[in-house]
Amino acid sequence: MKILLVDDHQMFLDGLSAILSGSALEAVVEAVSNGRDALTRLSEGTFDIALIDLRLPVIDGFALLSELAAINSLTPVIVVSASRDPDDIRRCMALGAMSFIPKSSSGQRIIQTIIDVMDGKTVFDSGAPVKDVPDFLAESKEWAALHNITPRQLEVLRLVRKGLSNQAIAEELFLSVATVKSHLSAIFHALGAQSRSESSKKAHQLGLD
Structure with missing residues (x-):
């Protein structure tokens, strides 16, 4: 499995890359630190899935999702964000994200989310209050x-x-x-x-x- 990680915090990238590479997913992980580079890689490369943050330099996560939709990218996207704002969740899902989970999630939770999304499921943070799950x-x-x-x-x-x-x-x-x-x-x-x-x-x- 080939995974693209997009985040501007190097420590987070290093930690998550190590977790995914050493997991049963046997992932080949590539990491970039801004939305523009992510758009380039997703436009040119073949990835099974992308994990992106929302607060990115150059092009933020929302704009990246919009650009990916515009080019009809088929790469499933999981948003991994520190935000717990229901409006952010709604907006990401409307823009085509397959999942929205917090950065505080365990490595196993992220791995399971990847497995679920690859199975075609739309996944939310199970710890979020029911009222925070997008109504639509x-x-x-x-x-x-x-x-x-x-x-x-x-x-x-x-x-x-x-x-x-x-x-x-x-x-x-x-x-x-x-x-x-x-x-x-x-x-x-x-x-x-x-x-x-x-x-x-x-x-x-x-x-x-």
């Missing part, structure tokens, strides 16, 4: 359950609404194209739709925004 994700899960759509199918549907192809969705969620097609078939059935565009339109009409 809880509401989305309720919406999906109401319409007999599984959490994984909801992820597929969100990517369909972003205009991603079946192949791009498969790469984003680490699935086979056949599995994506199977999820789409279930989504069409649940929504009474006949096509990707119709399913996206009906999802909006039924309250998924």
Whole structure:
């Protein structure tokens, strides 16, 4: 597994690099200290996952997430931040981050989060108060359950609404194209739709925004 770490605190980079390199992940770790270098590496290199801080020099974490979305980067991003501000969590998730965990997390917790994200899950700090978990994700899960759509199918549907192809969705969620097609078939059935565009339109009409 190839991992990019992005943080401007060298001690944190050194410590986390040692933990990941020596873990069962058998990670090859590369580290950069600012958002501009991170964007360059993620644009040019192939990484399985990126762990980024929010408070970065040159380009901060929010701007980095925006830039990655603009270039359709398929590298899953975990935000590892000292912030516990619910608005920061909401903003990161809206910009496409797959996880938001505190810098105070143990090495094992970070490793488990990486494993979960690589499995296609969106992960929050389990220690955060329930009221601090972004409302829009809880509401989305309720919406999906109401319409007999599984959490994984909801992820597929969100990517369909972003205009991603079946192949791009498969790469984003680490699935086979056949599995994506199977999820789409279930989504069409649940929504009474006949096509990707119709399913996206009906999802909006039924309250998924």
